[in-house]
Amino acid sequence: GESVGLHLPTLSVQEGDNSIINCAYSNSASDYFIWYKQESGKGPQFIIDIRSNMDKRQGQRVTVLLNKTVKHLSLQIAATQPGDSAVYFCAETKANFGNEKLTFGTGTRLTIIP
């Protein structure tokens, strides 16, 4: 079946360095992708999204890259801070579908080392 997965379950990065979290998706029909951040004891928080008509989108200290050829998504966090420590996961869907079509990855735990 279709699935969204993450390459690495854990990632440790020195504070101030950049981090890259990867996500592979298998549904070639997906055209909308979202990255979430989930801190301990909290619900997921929207970080950034991207549509399939874009290759790159930037936010505040975050950049999402989409490679449709290999069905790969990445989240880059610049100048990491202790508050960036969390689980990050991606989700895919078609933009004209509702939440019932959202497929989530299982997550990568990012730890920022002071």
Add this chain to the structure above:
Amino acid sequence: KAGVTQTPRYLIKTRGQQVTLSCSPISGHRSVSWYQQTPGQGLQFLFEYFSETQRNKGNFPGRFSGRQFSNSRSEMNVSTLELGDSALYLCASSSKPPSGRRGDQETQYFGPGTRLLVL
């Protein structure tokens, strides 16, 4: 503006019991979705309510049900609990109706979840 609130935050039940979880959406939000989060399966969609009507349902057995009240608050119920129902149950509210194309930014806001442990 207050965020999405869920009660209770933690719950311990035994197999065979039933449980009701509550979610209060952000003021003005009429759409509430429920999700189950487990280490093995990740986040999985349960159902979505809008204007007191279930609009979408995920792939879960009939033991999982929900409802929405006129003030948009929502409850979900799980009957005849099984060990595998142990999970974090998240609700999310949105101002966007279930149908229709997504806007430029995700409009779904999650609550902190209710952690259910079934023994």
